[in-house]
Amino acid sequence: MPELNGEEQQKTRWLDQLKAHGYRMTRPRQAVVEAILGDPTHWRPEQVFERARRTYPNLGLVTVYRTLELLQKLGLIRRVHMERGCRSYTLASQEHSHQLICRDCGRVEEFSECDLLETVERLAKRTGYSIEAHWLELLGRCPACLVAG
Ligand SMILES: [Zn+2]
Ligand SMILES: [Zn+2]
Known part of the structure; x- marks a missing residue:
């Protein structure tokens, strides 16, 4: 963070x-x-x-x-x-970051590790698109909500 x-x-x-x-x-x-x-x-x-x-x-x-x-x-x-x-x-x-969202309390963690960039590059080459942005959101439960059951 x-x-x-x-x-x-x-x-x-x-x-x-x-x-x-x-x-x-x-x-x-x-x-x-x-x-x-x-x-x-x-x-x-x-x-x-x-x-x-x-x-x-x-x-x-x-x-x-x-x-x-x-x-x-x-x-x-x-x-x-x-x-x-x-x-x-x-x-x-951050400019390149993604979100990890808790379904229960709504807390959002941002993370920047992302394996998509390679895929994006390959896809751009193959399709001829100029790919300018991508979104990734992961949904789950945060540690506090897991403890609370
Ligand atoms: Zn939570
Ligand atoms: Zn990414």
Whole structure:
């Protein structure tokens, strides 16, 4: 796991990213960012909405959706594709990384070891495609949930 030097530092980095791409850090956006920073699980927009509303009661759900889409576009968070097809997001830490997701508590571990790169290269050669990205998600149960039975 990469060392995060506190949520404040991460927040500053996110603010810089937004600014660098010409976006203002409005109060509603800030409430959304504060609701997700430091959370190692994945979350649905509705959950982010509930949490962010505690610091910014006038927040609208549409703003949450738009802010999450924006953060995803900037590569700060990423989509998680759950079995039941609902839309979730999690914090993104590395450029090439994959996710190990606990089905019970929702905890997400990122990992970067991946044997797909060779396959991707071979496939690109064979098909002539320029392959630019791939996703891999593993679902299971985390040690804490296994102990809890
Ligand atoms: Zn778990
Ligand atoms: Zn990979």
